[in-house]
Amino acid sequence: MTPTPTPQAAKPQPQPAAGVTLNAALSSSARPPRPGALAAAKTFGWRGMLKIKHVPEQLIDATLTPVLFLVMFTYLFGGAITGSTGEYLQYILPGVLVQSVLFTSVYSGVALNTDMTKGVVDRFRSLPIWRAAPLVGAVIGDCVRFAIASTIVVLLGFALGFHADGGVAGVLAAMLLVIVFAFALSWVFTTLGLLLRSPSAVMNSGFMALFPLVFLSNTLIEPSTLPSALEAFVNVNPVSSLVTATRGLMGGDASAGDIGLVLAEAAILTAIFAPLTVRLYRAKS
Amino acid sequence: MTSTLAIEATGLVKSFGKTRAVDGVDLAVQRGAVYGVLGPNGAGKTTTIRMLATLLRPDAGSAQVLGHDVVSEAHAVRGLVSLTGQLASVDDDLTGRENLILLGRLLGYPSKQARARADELLAAFGLEEAAGRLVKNFSGGMRRRLDLAASIVVTPQLMFLDEPTTGLDPRSRNQVWDIVRALAGLGTTVLLCTQYLDEADQLADRIAVIDRGKVIAEGTPSSLKASVGGGALRVRLLDPLQRDEAARLLGRALDSEPHLEADPAALTVRIDDPARAADAVAALSGAGLGLAGFSLAQPSLDEVFLALTGHPAEDDDTQEEAA
Numbered sequence: 001m002t003p004t005p006t007p008q009a010a011k012p013q014p015q016p017a018a019g020v021t022l023n024a025a026l027s028s029s030a031r032p033p034r035p036g037a038l039a040a041a042k043t044f045g046w047r048g049m050l051k052i053k054h055v056p057e058q059l060i061d062a063t064l065t066p067v068l069f070l071v072m073f074t075y076l077f078g079g080a081i082t083g084s085t086g087e088y089l090q091y092i093l094p095g096v097l098v099q100s101v102l103f104t105s106v107y108s109g110v111a112l113n114t115d116m117t118k119g120v121v122d123r124f125r126s127l128p129i130w131r132a133a134p135l136v137g138a139v140i141g142d143c144v145r146f147a148i149a150s151t152i153v154v155l156l157g158f159a160l161g162f163h164a165d166g167g168v169a170g171v172l173a174a175m176l177l178v179i180v181f182a183f184a185l186s187w188v189f190t191t192l193g194l195l196l197r198s199p200s201a202v203m204n205s206g207f208m209a210l211f212p213l214v215f216l217s218n219t220l221i222e223p224s225t226l227p228s229a230l231e232a233f234v235n236v237n238p239v240s241s242l243v244t245a246t247r248g249l250m251g252g253d254a255s256a257g258d259i260g261l262v263l264a265e266a267a268i269l270t271a272i273f274a275p276l277t278v279r280l281y282r283a284k285s
Numbered sequence: 286m287t288s289t290l291a292i293e294a295t296g297l298v299k300s301f302g303k304t305r306a307v308d309g310v311d312l313a314v315q316r317g318a319v320y321g322v323l324g325p326n327g328a329g330k331t332t333t334i335r336m337l338a339t340l341l342r343p344d345a346g347s348a349q350v351l352g353h354d355v356v357s358e359a360h361a362v363r364g365l366v367s368l369t370g371q372l373a374s375v376d377d378d379l380t381g382r383e384n385l386i387l388l389g390r391l392l393g394y395p396s397k398q399a400r401a402r403a404d405e406l407l408a409a410f411g412l413e414e415a416a417g418r419l420v421k422n423f424s425g426g427m428r429r430r431l432d433l434a435a436s437i438v439v440t441p442q443l444m445f446l447d448e449p450t451t452g453l454d455p456r457s458r459n460q461v462w463d464i465v466r467a468l469a470g471l472g473t474t475v476l477l478c479t480q481y482l483d484e485a486d487q488l489a490d491r492i493a494v495i496d497r498g499k500v501i502a503e504g505t506p507s508s509l510k511a512s513v514g515g516g517a518l519r520v521r522l523l524d525p526l527q528r529d530e531a532a533r534l535l536g537r538a539l540d541s542e543p544h545l546e547a548d549p550a551a552l553t554v555r556i557d558d559p560a561r562a563a564d565a566v567a568a569l570s571g572a573g574l575g576l577a578g579f580s581l582a583q584p585s586l587d588e589v590f591l592a593l594t595g596h597p598a599e600d601d602d603t604q605e606e607a608a
Contacts, residue, residue: 128360
């Protein structure tokens, strides 16, 4: 151990930190009043937007898959399942919308797990702000991700010939409902993100848990065609209730009961997993 | 009654599993001072700093930072300090400018002022050209400067610096030192963890030497150096076979046990008075031993440790880095 690190040939750089400017910068910073909890969370939401801008790969991954699914399923199974691709598209578009946004929500956990391995979390935790602000802000930022993903699926659906009897209002309400549910589900994945060791472990287990939930539902098929045990599972699967409500809103025949059920499920998920995430985050050292 | 102490820690303890990373650390740091905490990897420096910065809860003991308890008044402490961690505490996926704006907004500046403050800091730290680049593409020195700029978006009363120059080239290291001096010059108290005696010597008013979770020596840099002697004479011979002979001669000339290095032709002797080094070297050439070179070195951390503990500074198998 020597007192000096290995010398390297330093390239000429602009001379930083001229004493005068440095001193001016150091002394010209009166402390502003501390931000409120929501302002801090909003700032972390802004950080989430910046990440979408600088690291768009995650969004592309998560939206490309459902785009492929939508096109493949429509043309591959459409004829076999409903007799025509157009009719099948009518059936699966709301389902693929749900599928694509729910898969995107896994990235909330992946991003948090990645953050925890970096020094920047130490900085956040040493700031005089609401301690849950980084988490709440990140999940709010993720809602923008969900909005982008759902817009892509819906636009593609229209391009392929989908027609919504629920009108523009119905489609927007359906997208909003899916985003609300994905917000709630994000908390499950942030909890996972704090419990598991690596970002890829979060991604794998998140997808592993989502696959049966998404496919063993009424996303792609009519449950009445299933063996009775499977049909029973599909009917209690919360993803099915979300797909039913989404389909209803887009088709203009949603029932208040279906929508209420989804909102209740979202509220329960959030009530359990949001506080759990915050507790785990605070306990991490 | 306001204490004149910026940090007052008593009997701090923190264990990770079976490892007692910090084992009863006491610290008293005057306001406005630059205080060095010197020790090898795994000595407990980072764990100590994390407890003082409210990131870790002590298992036992207590600490007051700027008059506030780090556990019961953690929020008040956070409002007065800032931390530059061992891993640079900046966001890799954002640009340099966005990092500073983010911090400014989190500290309560309205958007426009946060931008102005970010630009001011980028200029002061020589980062204007790199402002729009993602931090993951920054060099080590640029990251560190950005990290320091992020720590003073609002000038803190106390700044924690955890090994701010580890891994930096000498030029970047000097830049970091200038920044620390400027901060101290304006009255900010600095707690500096380092494994370089040289760095503590350059910057700190007082130093605590920490080893295996305990403070083993405390004092001014000069008193500490005096306790280990004036430094060391390092000699490299042309012929490794003559090393034993050289060791005998040097030991006699300097009244000190020579240390045989891993390099078979080299040996080091501690010296109290540099003037006697010349005589010792003369004794070697007088005896016909050929020298490839010799140098006088400041005592290194290794020597401080050897003198204070009787064992060399070594990397313990503690989990400190992961903590």
